Amino acid sequence: MKFRPIVLSLIILSISCSERSEVDRRVDALLSQMTLDEKIGQMNQLDYGSVNSEIIAAGKAGSVLNCVDAARINELQRAAVEESRLGIPLLMARDVIHGFHTVFPIPLGQAATFDAALVEEGARIAAKEATSHGVRWTFSPMVDIARDARWGRIAESFGEDSYLASVLGAAMVRGYQGNELSSPTSMAACAKHFAGYGASEGGRDYNTANIPERVLRNSYLPPFQACADEGAATFMTSFNDVNGVPSTANRWLLDEVLRGEWGWDGMIVTDWNSAGELIAHGVAADLKDAAELSVNAGVDMDMMSYSFIGNVSALVKEGKLQEKQIDDAVRRILKLKFELGLFEQPYIDESNAGASDYCEEHLAAAKKAALESAVLLKNEGVLPLKEGSTVLVCGPMADASHDQLGTWAPDGQESHSITALMGLSKLFNVIYEPVLEYSRDYDMGNFAALKAKALRSDAIIMLAGEEAILSGEAHSLADVKLQGAQREFIDALSKLGKPLVTVVMAGRPLEIEQELEDSDAMIYSFHPGTMGGEALAELISGRAVPSGKLPVSFVHSSGQYPFYYNHSNTGRPNQGNETLIGDLPLKAGQVSNGCTSYYLDAGYGELLPFGYGLSYTSFKYSNITLSSNELHSDDVLKVEFELTNSGDYDADEVAMLFIQDLVGSIVRPVKELKRFERVSLKAGESKHICFELPIKELAFYGLDNIFKVEAGNFKLWVAGNSADGEAIPFKVI
Numbered sequence: 001m002k003f004r005p006i007v008l009s010l011i012i013l014s015i016s017c018s019e020r021s022e023v024d025r026r027v028d029a030l031l032s033q034m035t036l037d038e039k040i041g042q043m044n045q046l047d048y049g050s051v052n053s054e055i056i057a058a059g060k061a062g063s064v065l066n067c068v069d070a071a072r073i074n075e076l077q078r079a080a081v082e083e084s085r086l087g088i089p090l091l092m093a094r095d096v097i098h099g100f101h102t103v104f105p106i107p108l109g110q111a112a113t114f115d116a117a118l119v120e121e122g123a124r125i126a127a128k129e130a131t132s133h134g135v136r137w138t139f140s141p142m143v144d145i146a147r148d149a150r151w152g153r154i155a156e157s158f159g160e161d162s163y164l165a166s167v168l169g170a171a172m173v174r175g176y177q178g179n180e181l182s183s184p185t186s187m188a189a190c191a192k193h194f195a196g197y198g199a200s201e202g203g204r205d206y207n208t209a210n211i212p213e214r215v216l217r218n219s220y221l222p223p224f225q226a227c228a229d230e231g232a233a234t235f236m237t238s239f240n241d242v243n244g245v246p247s248t249a250n251r252w253l254l255d256e257v258l259r260g261e262w263g264w265d266g267m268i269v270t271d272w273n274s275a276g277e278l279i280a281h282g283v284a285a286d287l288k289d290a291a292e293l294s295v296n297a298g299v300d301m302d303m304m305s306y307s308f309i310g311n312v313s314a315l316v317k318e319g320k321l322q323e324k325q326i327d328d329a330v331r332r333i334l335k336l337k338f339e340l341g342l343f344e345q346p347y348i349d350e351s352n353a354g355a356s357d358y359c360e361e362h363l364a365a366a367k368k369a370a371l372e373s374a375v376l377l378k379n380e381g382v383l384p385l386k387e388g389s390t391v392l393v394c395g396p397m398a399d400a401s402h403d404q405l406g407t408w409a410p411d412g413q414e415s416h417s418i419t420a421l422m423g424l425s426k427l428f429n430v431i432y433e434p435v436l437e438y439s440r441d442y443d444m445g446n447f448a449a450l451k452a453k454a455l456r457s458d459a460i461i462m463l464a465g466e467e468a469i470l471s472g473e474a475h476s477l478a479d480v481k482l483q484g485a486q487r488e489f490i491d492a493l494s495k496l497g498k499p500l501v502t503v504v505m506a507g508r509p510l511e512i513e514q515e516l517e518d519s520d521a522m523i524y525s526f527h528p529g530t531m532g533g534e535a536l537a538e539l540i541s542g543r544a545v546p547s548g549k550l551p552v553s554f555v556h557s558s559g560q561y562p563f564y565y566n567h568s569n570t571g572r573p574n575q576g577n578e579t580l581i582g583d584l585p586l587k588a589g590q591v592s593n594g595c596t597s598y599y600l601d602a603g604y605g606e607l608l609p610f611g612y613g614l615s616y617t618s619f620k621y622s623n624i625t626l627s628s629n630e631l632h633s634d635d636v637l638k639v640e641f642e643l644t645n646s647g648d649y650d651a652d653e654v655a656m657l658f659i660q661d662l663v664g665s666i667v668r669p670v671k672e673l674k675r676f677e678r679v680s681l682k683a684g685e686s687k688h689i690c691f692e693l694p695i696k697e698l699a700f701y702g703l704d705n706i707f708k709v710e711a712g713n714f715k716l717w718v719a720g721n722s723a724d725g726e727a728i729p730f731k732v733i
């Protein structure tokens with residue numbers, strides 16, 4: 001009995017070893033039969049619009065992206081399996097970013113749930129739907145750290161915090177890949193964009209990123225490492241350069257760090273034509289050069305630049321690439337195909353395609369995600385509104401069945417969206433007068449009609465925000481505000497003498513200080529997906545209680561970007577008494593003494609901190625105790641506390657643990673999230689919570705570039721957001 005677990009684990013170990021070697025054996029056997037051209041064909045990924053059965057039968061592509069038609073997928077697969085010389089199946093890929101047909105909130109919204117289990121479930125559902133159509137590889141999760149909302153792709157990210165992105169990125173990997181890659185409902189995940197893409201200068205997409213190696217390692221790489229550790233099958237290189245080296249040609253990043261240091265052995269694909277773009281970057285003279293650089297850096301598969309298919313053969317003949325490098329790349333590609341079970345089961349059951357799309361279970365999970373991702377930013381005793389009361393519904397996002405799906409939802413169908421208007425109409429007596437038809441609209445022509453109707457209402461619900469196309473790839477903004485006449489509209493609504501509830505559906509944290517002031521209540525829902533409207537109606541009526549927390553800081557002004565709560569300390573930390581522009585005396589002499597790192601016109605801090613989010617109830621944190629105030633680097637710190645729902649509604653609270661390393665060999669962040677937990681509490685209920693934090697998780701790359709814990713004094717906070725809580729000291733000895 002006693003020895004059973006050991007025996008069992010030995011058996012499991014030997015099974016997985018023999019399975020691993022069985023796949024390796026099959027890969028090697030196949031590889032030994034392949035010509036160089038057939039190998040290079042496997043390294044080529046083509047878009048659906050550029051392939052046909054002849055190209056596939058000739059073995060000129062190993063993967064196809066963007067086909068979601070089961071019959072066409074089977075047709076292409078037939079050409080690969082039955083007509084190509086070696087019958088190697090295709091790997092079908094698609095951007096399944098936040099749901100497939102059933103669309104979940106954008107990733108930034110999902111981050112606001114602080115609910116890893118729910119994020120995992122969303123990815124599992126996306127995998128179930130997408131695989132039934134024949135997609136076995138998704139280009140997700142995107143774990144770029146985004147600290148500048150001008151960058152449109154912040155919508156696809158989990159926000160500004162490395163730890164949150166690490167936990168949620170790993171959860172998505174688990175969800176997509178399921179228990180076994182070989183299950184027909186599993187999709188290979190792809191951690192992207194490796195690396196530093198979120199730091200694109202000025203928030204302009206595709207722009208250069210300058211990130212010192214220590215910052216890269218301490219802040220930008222951890223979520224990628226978390227995905228690698230979770231077994232993400234693939235990685236995608238990013239478009240940008242980091243410190244002058246485009247990622248697709250970055251041997252240090254791909255080969256030394258990812259494969260060498262992290263010991264990850266998956267497959268690396270370029271981003272769309274990012275090998276070809278090495279020419280525009282000015283590091284390659286032509287496609288041949290680009291192919292040489294990319295393969296030498298460690299890339300296995302070329303997405304749509306044709307640089308590998310056209311040049312690798314010549315490069316091998318000229319000795320600029322070794323055939324062993326090609327073999328290694330193809331080995332990784334074939335291995336993934338074997339692991340996905342594509343050799344055993346290349347075809348999909350067309351009669352089952354889409355069988356679970358939009359099923360009740362999937363819609364319920366999408367609704368739960370929309371409920372948990374909505375963040376209550378303000379509530380002056382207005383919400384919840386009484387069910388059945390008369391509400392005037394207006395604004396460009398009120399009936400935005402397409403736009404509420406958000407960016408990168410190519411397979412979401414707006415005909416399935418529950419809009420806010422639809423959701424609210426079920427619970428309230430709705431008077432609808434949109435006024436602004438779309439988010440960039442300036443025409444407030446029928447405001448007079450609205451005014452008359454407003455008199456008959458108990459409250460006004462304004463659905464503000466941005467169209468889906470205003471965020472996402474290639475859609476950066478210099479000024480992240482509500483577009484069109486929305487600001488003026490909200491201002492006018494606030495003067496009608498009715499309670500004003502503003503909902504913002506957007507792909508990024510917008511500058512909303514003025515609108516926040518004008519509104520009596522505000523819910524920030526991001527782009528909430530298929531079930532967004534139903535979720536919002538339930539939150540507004542109090543059938544559900546808001547519980548989302550901001551995964552990004554909200555600023556006063558776009559000029560404050562990049563902005564993030566976990567910034568480094570400066571030599572002049574905030575004193576809370578900065579002189580603002582209006583307080584400067586005329587003809588003032590030059591002064592700098594006592595001044596801190598702040599803006600005259602925007603101050604030092606944020607409008608709303610990371611982690612912020614209100615509820616209809618209130619929560620109390622008490623009896624916070626530490627297992628010890630002095631710990632060694634191999635100890636586990638236990639932080640225990642009581643969390644009490646001290647209000648009148650059953651609700652969830654996200655409890656967070658932050659730390660600060662007070663003295664380090666390099667400047668340390670003013671605060672860092674280390675743990676979080678979403679806790680459900682009935683009104684009046686208390687729960688005992690324990691965060692366990694191994695001290696080794698306080699390690700960082702310091703002055704000597706070695707990842708380790710530095711002994712010294714620390715502070716910790718347990719609170720509902722990054723600005724609350726009392727500091728508690730502890731020491732690492």
Ligand code: NOJ
Binds near residue numbers: 095139271272473
């Ligand atoms: C470009 C995008 O940067 C990437 O995120 C996406 O996965 C690929 N195109 C494929 O569509």
